[in-house]
Amino acid sequence: xxxxxxxxxxxxxxxxxxxxxxxxxxxxxxxxxxCFKAELVIQQVLLHRAQQxxxxxxxxxxxxxxxxxxHQLKLGRDALxxxxxxxxxxxxxxxxxxQTTFSNHWQKKYPNLIREYVPKAPNLLxxxxxxxxxxxxxxxxxxxxxxxxxxxxxxxVYRKR
Numbered sequence: 001x002x003x004x005x006x007x008x009x010x011x012x013x014x015x016x017x018x019x020x021x022x023x024x025x026x027x028x029x030x031x032x033x034x035c036f037k038a039e040l041v042i043q044q045v046l047l048h049r050a051q052q053x054x055x056x057x058x059x060x061x062x063x064x065x066x067x068x069x070x071h072q073l074k075l076g077r078d079a080l081x082x083x084x085x086x087x088x089x090x091x092x093x094x095x096x097x098x099q100t101t102f103s104n105h106w107q108k109k110y111p112n113l114i115r116e117y118v119p120k121a122p123n124l125l126x127x128x129x130x131x132x133x134x135x136x137x138x139x140x141x142x143x144x145x146x147x148x149x150x151x152x153x154x155x156x157v158y159r160k161r
Contacts, residue, residue: 054091057081119149
């Protein structure tokens with residue numbers, strides 16, 4: 001395709017969409033500048049994350065203020081969040097978990113006596129479990145006793161620690 005044909009087809013396409021060729025070239029120029037600025041910010045984020053891998057977005061924004069001013073960038077909190085989200089660079093929140101079982105201890109471990117047992121009637125075998133629940137700034141626990149034949153909860157206890 002010759003240069004003249006390319007220009008003519010661009011003109012036809014812009015006319016079809018209701019834009020001028022100038023608007024197309026202006027958009028292309030702005031898009032290239034935005035991609036360049038985004039890449040600058042991403043590289044700066046990666047530099048900070050190399051030193052502190054779990055550094056959050058808000059702290060990154062504070063640390064990058066000098067860089068943003070030096071390069072005359074307009075970058076706010078939401079724009080940085082969106083940019084990091086688009087590049088999959090957001091830090092996932094860690095979930096607080098309570099360690100309920102520690103099986104790697106030195107004390108005697110008892111075998112599971114009911115592994116193959118199948119109860120033939122209700123109230124022959126009950127099993128129990130404890131579930132820790134995050135409540136405000138602390139934990140509560142829910143203890144359930146279940147009849148293995150009917151799978152009904154025989155007893156439950158809820159206590160806040």
